[in-house]
Amino acid sequence: MAAVPNDWRVQLRPPPRDTRIKTSDVTATKGNEFEDYYLKRDLLMGIYEMGFEHPSPIQEAAIPVSLAGRDILARAKNGTGKTGAYLIPILERADLKQNIASALILVPTRELALQTAQVCKKLGRHIEGLAVMVSTGGTSLKDDIMRFYQPVHVLVATPGRVLDMADKGVCKLSKCGMLIMDEADKLLAPEFTQVVEQIIGKHMPRDRQISLFSATFPVAVKGFRDRWLRKPHEINLMDELTLRGITQFYAFMEESKKVHCLNTLFSKLQINQSIIFCNSVNRVELLARKITELGYSCFYIHAKMPQEQRNRVFHDFRSGACRNLVSSDLFTRGIDIQAVNVVINFDFPRSSETYLHRVGRSGRFGHRGLAISLITYEDRHNLYRIEQELGTEISPIPPLVDKSLYCA
Numbered sequence: 001m002a003a004v005p006n007d008w009r010v011q012l013r014p015p016p017r018d019t020r021i022k023t024s025d026v027t028a029t030k031g032n033e034f035e036d037y038y039l040k041r042d043l044l045m046g047i048y049e050m051g052f053e054h055p056s057p058i059q060e061a062a063i064p065v066s067l068a069g070r071d072i073l074a075r076a077k078n079g080t081g082k083t084g085a086y087l088i089p090i091l092e093r094a095d096l097k098q099n100i101a102s103a104l105i106l107v108p109t110r111e112l113a114l115q116t117a118q119v120c121k122k123l124g125r126h127i128e129g130l131a132v133m134v135s136t137g138g139t140s141l142k143d144d145i146m147r148f149y150q151p152v153h154v155l156v157a158t159p160g161r162v163l164d165m166a167d168k169g170v171c172k173l174s175k176c177g178m179l180i181m182d183e184a185d186k187l188l189a190p191e192f193t194q195v196v197e198q199i200i201g202k203h204m205p206r207d208r209q210i211s212l213f214s215a216t217f218p219v220a221v222k223g224f225r226d227r228w229l230r231k232p233h234e235i236n237l238m239d240e241l242t243l244r245g246i247t248q249f250y251a252f253m254e255e256s257k258k259v260h261c262l263n264t265l266f267s268k269l270q271i272n273q274s275i276i277f278c279n280s281v282n283r284v285e286l287l288a289r290k291i292t293e294l295g296y297s298c299f300y301i302h303a304k305m306p307q308e309q310r311n312r313v314f315h316d317f318r319s320g321a322c323r324n325l326v327s328s329d330l331f332t333r334g335i336d337i338q339a340v341n342v343v344i345n346f347d348f349p350r351s352s353e354t355y356l357h358r359v360g361r362s363g364r365f366g367h368r369g370l371a372i373s374l375i376t377y378e379d380r381h382n383l384y385r386i387e388q389e390l391g392t393e394i395s396p397i398p399p400l401v402d403k404s405l406y407c408a
């Protein structure tokens with residue numbers, strides 16, 4: 001019997017369908033299909049096998065423009081599919097005939113680099129010969145150098161290591177015509193800007209496409225945009241700032257009562273997985289110890305831990321080995337763990353950007369989530385300011401939190 005054009009779809013092995021309710025942050029689409037973008041079949045296969053049935057709003061807005069080669073400045077809410085929005089065009093356009101990188105994806109943390117590379121490999125799993133490489137600080141320089149002698153088509157990296165490799169002449173970016181800056185505003189914070197500008201100015205070809213993605217674009221981004229982007233196509237899908245599916249509460253208390261309060265939250269809430277944020281490395285370790293003493297399972301992670309240990313914690317938490325993770329702002333951006341339904345600000349963040357990215361670790365892809373901030377007298381002005389800046393309401397926590405607000 002002659003093959004019907006669509007029979008390749010029958011052979012696909014997508015994950016079980018996600019039947020949970022989703023908010024309009026991801027469902028309010030124009031009705032496009034991935035097939036509308038004329039993507040190669042082996043890429044489409046990877047997309048469907050990820051369980052992506054239709055493009056999300058940011059994917060609809062960014063994919064066609066990016067395929068056309070234009071610079072992009074895209075702002076969309078946390079967890080609404082920005083990674084796919086930039087990876088799909090890259091995978092479509094990467095030149096597999098040359099053995100040096102066609103695309104560079106810069107991200108601010110090593111864990112996010114690993115996660116992004118994993119998604120890239122999964123989306124591209126049917127693309128024959130595709131080589132995706134991760135290059136970050138905290139790993140052996142020698143191994144990285146050896147790896148660069150192998151073919152690489154898509155490079156996911158943190159800025160410092162890639163500049164080091166490019167300066168040494170090991171990482172060749174002369175034909176790298178696509179640059180993505182994910183969590184772009186973080187990459188343009190003082191500690192990164194110069195490094196990023198050197199990568200572009202010294203090592204990338206003049207004819208390059210630069211795309212910036214984030215949920216937050218403070219004014220600091222403007223200078224960079226004016227210097228490096230050429231008539232960027234601007235996308236802003238943030239008519240309101242916080243995610244629709246996330247319910248936000250605060251609990252007012254003295255500093256000394258916070259651990260007791262956390263204990264109560266653990267016993268009362270239905271936590272699938274939680275991330276608990278502290279404002280310093282010391283406080284992360286102290287709190288993790290206290291939670292363990294209370295008898296709850298808990299991992300912790302921060303940037304001062306050895307990289308191997310960080311990787312292990314990230315991997316084990318992601319695979320569900322532990323219910324709670326205490327973290328510094330290392331995990332504030334980009335980390336995508338679908339099982340996290342509760343975020344707790346044990347320490348209240350100082351900026352509205354940090355608040356937004358932290359609470360966005362729950363409620364991924366339009367699902368429901370709960371964000372609870374423990375507020376002391378000193379935090380009261382901050383709470384008010386952040387509420388104003390985000391135009392959102394953070395209410396006092398009720399004695400009983402309705403489970404339907406944050407459980408599937």
Ligand SMILES: Nc1ncnc2c1ncn2[C@@H]1O[C@H](COP(=O)(O)OP(=O)(O)OP(=O)(O)O)[C@@H](O)[C@H]1O
Pocket residue numbers: 051052053054055056059076077078079080081082083084214215333334335336338360364365
């Ligand atoms: N079209 C789609 N259909 C179904 N699920 C999707 C689709 N696109 C992305 N997802 C899923 O949604 C989740 C969030 O996506 P992603 O991590 O790309 O969000 P993001 O916008 O980059 O978030 P953040 O701003 O926090 O970095 C992921 O688990 C991803 O697999």
